[in-house]
Amino acid sequence: MSHTDDATLRLARAPYPSADQALTDNAALLGLLFAWAEYGWIRDLDAALAHRLAQLAPEAEPAGLLAAMLVSHQAGQGHLLLDLERARRAPESLLAVSRDDGAPPPPEALIRRLPAGWADALRRWSAVGEGPGNTPLVLEDDHLYLRRYWRHEQQVSRGIAARLTPAEAVEPAGLRPVLDVLFPPDRAGAERAGSQKLACALGARAPFTVITGGPGTGKTTTVIRLLALLQVQAISERGAPLAVRLAAPTGKAAARLSESISGQIQALDALALPHAVQVQAAIPHEVATLHRLLGARPGTRHFHHHRRNPLALDMVAVDEASMVDIDMMAALLDALPPHARLVLLGDKDQLASVEAGAVLGSLCARAEAGHYQPAISRWLAAATGMALPAALEDSHGRPLDQAVAMLRHSFRFDDASGIGRLARAVNAGDSARALAVLDDDAYPEVQQQTQGLMTLALDGTGRPGGCGYRHYLGGISAERPAAGAAKADWDRWAAGVLKAHAQFQLLTPLRTGPYGVDALNPRIEQALARAGLIARPARAAGAQPNPWYEGRPVLVTGNDYSLKLMNGDIGIALAVPAEFNREDAAIILRVAFPAGDGQGGIRWVLPSRLQQVETVYAMTVHKSQGSEFVHTALVMPDAPSPILTRELVYTAVTRARQTFTLLSASTPVVEGAVRRRIARQSRLFTS
Numbered sequence: 001m002s003h004t005d006d007a008t009l010r011l012a013r014a015p016y017p018s019a020d021q022a023l024t025d026n027a028a029l030l031g032l033l034f035a036w037a038e039y040g041w042i043r044d045l046d047a048a049l050a051h052r053l054a055q056l057a058p059e060a061e062p063a064g065l066l067a068a069m070l071v072s073h074q075a076g077q078g079h080l081l082l083d084l085e086r087a088r089r090a091p092e093s094l095l096a097v098s099r100d101d102g103a104p105p106p107p108e109a110l111i112r113r114l115p116a117g118w119a120d121a122l123r124r125w126s127a128v129g130e131g132p133g134n135t136p137l138v139l140e141d142d143h144l145y146l147r148r149y150w151r152h153e154q155q156v157s158r159g160i161a162a163r164l165t166p167a168e169a170v171e172p173a174g175l176r177p178v179l180d181v182l183f184p185p186d187r188a189g190a191e192r193a194g195s196q197k198l199a200c201a202l203g204a205r206a207p208f209t210v211i212t213g214g215p216g217t218g219k220t221t222t223v224i225r226l227l228a229l230l231q232v233q234a235i236s237e238r239g240a241p242l243a244v245r246l247a248a249p250t251g252k253a254a255a256r257l258s259e260s261i262s263g264q265i266q267a268l269d270a271l272a273l274p275h276a277v278q279v280q281a282a283i284p285h286e287v288a289t290l291h292r293l294l295g296a297r298p299g300t301r302h303f304h305h306h307r308r309n310p311l312a313l314d315m316v317a318v319d320e321a322s323m324v325d326i327d328m329m330a331a332l333l334d335a336l337p338p339h340a341r342l343v344l345l346g347d348k349d350q351l352a353s354v355e356a357g358a359v360l361g362s363l364c365a366r367a368e369a370g371h372y373q374p375a376i377s378r379w380l381a382a383a384t385g386m387a388l389p390a391a392l393e394d395s396h397g398r399p400l401d402q403a404v405a406m407l408r409h410s411f412r413f414d415d416a417s418g419i420g421r422l423a424r425a426v427n428a429g430d431s432a433r434a435l436a437v438l439d440d441d442a443y444p445e446v447q448q449q450t451q452g453l454m455t456l457a458l459d460g461t462g463r464p465g466g467c468g469y470r471h472y473l474g475g476i477s478a479e480r481p482a483a484g485a486a487k488a489d490w491d492r493w494a495a496g497v498l499k500a501h502a503q504f505q506l507l508t509p510l511r512t513g514p515y516g517v518d519a520l521n522p523r524i525e526q527a528l529a530r531a532g533l534i535a536r537p538a539r540a541a542g543a544q545p546n547p548w549y550e551g552r553p554v555l556v557t558g559n560d561y562s563l564k565l566m567n568g569d570i571g572i573a574l575a576v577p578a579e580f581n582r583e584d585a586a587i588i589l590r591v592a593f594p595a596g597d598g599q600g601g602i603r604w605v606l607p608s609r610l611q612q613v614e615t616v617y618a619m620t621v622h623k624s625q626g627s628e629f630v631h632t633a634l635v636m637p638d639a640p641s642p643i644l645t646r647e648l649v650y651t652a653v654t655r656a657r658q659t660f661t662l663l664s665a666s667t668p669v670v671e672g673a674v675r676r677r678i679a680r681q682s683r684l685f686t687s
């Protein structure tokens with residue numbers, strides 16, 4: 001350990017330096033940063049960054065080191081930058097600290113004392129640059145960035161801006177006949193599909209399009225029809241289809257999209273599309289994860305495909321784009337050849353990725369009101385035969401607005417559906433209406449209860465479509481194939497168990513605390529064991545507990561390419577013969593995962609090969625993104641927390657296909673959550 005480290009650690013202990021001392025002396029400041037890290041107010045990483053920069057560029061001033069720590073902390077919170085002026089005006093919004101007696105002076109005490117010319121101290125520091133270069137930090141207009149995020153924000157802005165204007169003007173009259181085949185104007189319900197038709201037209205106009213919409217608004221249907229439209233054009237004009245790939249940020253999301261596209265592609269059969277056979281063959285049936293598409297290099301941030309080795313594609317469509325962070329979006333744009341189209345699909349109101357950058361949210365910030373320029377509105381009318389509502393027009397519409405389409409009608413949750421109503425009330429921040437829907441007997445599929453967590457986890461709501469975990473655990477022994485059965489029988493059985501398991505999922509916002517996954521999972525396990533639904537292995541004296549037993553549901557928490565398992569995959573441990581087709585085979589535990597082949601195939605994996613898995617009776621709402629369950633229950637903690645936001649509640653509600661239960665003992669906590677919004681700081685398309 002170096003001399004500075006010794007001094008820093010000594011200073012990290014009480015008595016702490018005062019705020020004024022820390023702002024005049026680097027060692028005092030660094031000591032305080034490490035003390036804050038010990039208190040859990042910031043990450044060790046945030047303090048360590050300031051410490052490292054003080055070593056690398058020793059002319060640093062305390063105000064600069066404080067800013068370096070804060071920009072790192074901001075990145076940990078999902079923000080791309082630190083807005084210096086905003087931080088000075090409202091320091092308490094940056095960091096949530098709970099103080100006790102003897103705690104060090106809090107960050108806000110220092111930030112409040114910073115002078116208005118805070119940025120000047122940064123400009124004098126060699127660790128800070130004003131644009132391209134290789135300084136660790138970048139300062140632009142009083143916004144401080146870690147260089148990586150500055151670079152990625154630039155790449156994403158440039159990559160998208162370059163695709164906002166069509167390389168050649170697209171004749172709307174040329175699109176109209178095919179759009180009318182895909183969305184017949186005289187068919188009943190044509191109006192409900194109106195925003196889908198407009199989205200397809202916009203997608204054919206420019207090389208970049210965002211299609212956003214809530215659950216069941218037809219994002220998948222629309223992208224398949226957009227692909228059909230583009231392939232008809234390509235085959236007619238150049239005699240060959242476009243090279244297209246579909247992708248999603250997680251394995252789970254990719255598998256779910258793979259399942260639904262086959263049906264959508266088949267549905268094209270009913271339409272009299274030109275070049276129908278070629279068009280259908282040219283729409284991909286498989287969906288890759290973005291990591292696979294770009295060729296992730298394990299253990300690095302680098303990809304096989306990039307600017308100098310671009311993807312050999314004409315188009316990529318990415319589903320569940322709300323989960324794509326700034327790094328991945330920058331990597332994707334870097335790997336796309338300049339001519340290639342990019343279509344992003346997702347629900348703008350869902351939680352953003354855990355990592356920094358809410359790219360889809362930023363792109364869709366103005367989607368509700370359209371902001372289509374009059375010329376684009378006329379172009380759309382000519383392409384679709386539909387007039388755009390006047391409320392969506394804006395003569396000052398920005399170029400990005402012209403590339404964003406919002407699907408406005410849910411085919412799954414119409415006005416009569418409790419889930420639809422609840423989701424809309426949450427999205428509008430109307431907690432009174434949300435609570436009223438939960439309370440209203442007219443919507444039995446959405447309910448709130450204040451207690452009975454274990455009954456809910458085991459037995460559900462007691463109504464059809466509202467089951468708990470007893471449902472799938474009971475099916476394991478009831479449906480088990482006879483000894484000596486063929487592999488296909490075991491596969492079918494496991495597929496049935498996985499399907500039954502997907503009927504119910506308990507969600508929680510948190511990892512830690514009494515309502516976090518870390519506490520809930522063992523509690524539920526105990527309750528299931530007491531009810532005789534699972535049999536956990538006895539713990540041998542002195543041995544580590546064995547977490548594996550038949551029925552254990554596990555969530556994969558990191559990609560494992562050798563096992564073809566992706567972050568977010570769910571498997572269930574089942575007792576199966578070590579060799580299929582043999583009556584005398586020993587029985588062992590294997591974990592059944594869906595093979596994701598669209599045929600209901602199973603991938604069997606030995607528990608010992610699974611390095612990154614956790615029990616998943618309770619799952620965080622973040623991890624549930626990209627998945628859906630027939631019955632979803634959300635457990636709310638009984639104390640307010642900045643983690644409890646509108647986006648989080650909306651994401652949980654929209655994971656339910658049929659039934660949603662809110663378990664909450666505190667109405668103010670629910671009200672606070674529905675009112676609180678996540679505001680991710682970035683400058684992506686803010687002007």
Ligand SMILES: Nc1ncnc2c1ncn2[C@@H]1O[C@H](COP(=O)(O)OP(=O)(O)OP(=O)(O)O)[C@@H](O)[C@H]1O
Binds near residue numbers: 189213214216219221
């Ligand atoms: N224009 C339409 N006419 C009739 N039914 C439609 C139309 N568009 C979508 N649907 C139906 O609505 C349901 C949801 O559509 P789809 O899966 O495309 O939506 P999504 O937005 O991708 O859904 P998710 O929330 O699952 O991501 C499907 O059953 C689909 O067949």
